[in-house]
Amino acid sequence: MHNALTRVQNTFGLFTTTAFIVGILVALSDFIAPRTPSGVIKPNELKVVMGRPHYYSPKKEEHASIRFSLDADLSSLFNWNTKQVFVYVTAEWPESDGSDVMNSVVIWDSIITAPSSDHLSNVGPATMKKLKRSAEGKSIDPSRGLLKLKNQRPKYQVTHPSGKIANLENVKLRLHYSVQPWVGILTWNQDSDLFKWSALKGAVSKAFSLPSVKAKN
Template identity: 65%
Template sequence: MYSSLVRLQNTFSFFTTVAFVVAAFIAASDLLAPRTPTVSLLKTTNLQVVRGRPHYYSSKKEEYAIIKFSLEADFSSLFTWNTKQLFVYVTAEWPSAGGTGSGRNATNQAVIWDTIITAPSADHLANIGPVAMKKLKRSAQGKSIDPSRGKLSLKNQRPKYQITHPSGKVAEQEDVVLRLHYNVQPWVGVLTWNQDEEFWKWKPLRGSLSKKFSLPALKKKDEGKKEGSRV
């Protein structure tokens, strides 16, 4: 009854119980820290639609939208001592043809840009170069959280991803908007995404939606050459 194996099992069980309770308290501590993310600017600066092939061996061409944008946002309040990293991304959204509010595919959504902002305690996990790593360590030296973490200021930012549609056509698409999203990844606890409603000290993200715009018509490369030859 009191063999070494039984004692080892009891010790391990007690240790896991204590670890679980401590982890629960750490995760619950996030609720005590106010979250007040703000977006002061989100707008498009340049729109272009081009034709291209989805891969090298494809003979069929598709239309791709290239959306440049400017962004001013402050996510610094999302960084606490339990924050591992913050995932921020921008999507382009537009209604489907004939889609309804209750339809399954009522809205098309595609990511055009994303970034990962690590906390000082997780900088070693960031896939960055040695020079940028030295700057991060220097900025966070002697501080639990660097005040500049989470502040984004992008001007005429090029998209990381060109977007298209299963139909292969996106030119002259109307009612397109840009939307900013975030995902907080803690060291201990559950992942939390952008909020739509206020929850105690956590405020919803305001200003995360841009004004509606329309994608331009397909740019034809041969038009300028033809006009020049006629003259």
């Protein structure tokens, strides 16, 4: 005859096993939902100056500021298992010494939460009320993931360990994303198609060069 403790242990074991199996099924269900992200990005205003890129920088150095425009559709990344999507833009360029080293610097980022996780955003009451209203009657608000930025100011400056950044060639802007699910593993933008998940289309600017250091008035 099983005692009370044994029955509690059996019940708890059944619960955890069931929860584990359900979690695996939910994580695998992501592959059923198609992903077709796309975007167009281009630089608008380029500026290179000499100074301290941050208030805590120990010395003056060359740093660049790149304004850009972005038109992206990442709405297909949101489904029943999406908690939030981390979006960021990088400036990339090859090392000037002819090696295969590629430099990459984040210049802008943002977090887009799903309607079910809006409480995780640090927003005010008015914005929260608007977000909840937009998601009423919908499993996923279709406006989530639609980015239309014009002449966007960068959050971060472009620097290099050498302190030299002016007149760089073959610089490109690239859009990236990272999907954080409620259950499962983190996924990033893909280089190739995988089942119903398509690689990020476009989202890379044409190559451009940074200007010379701006002269002081």
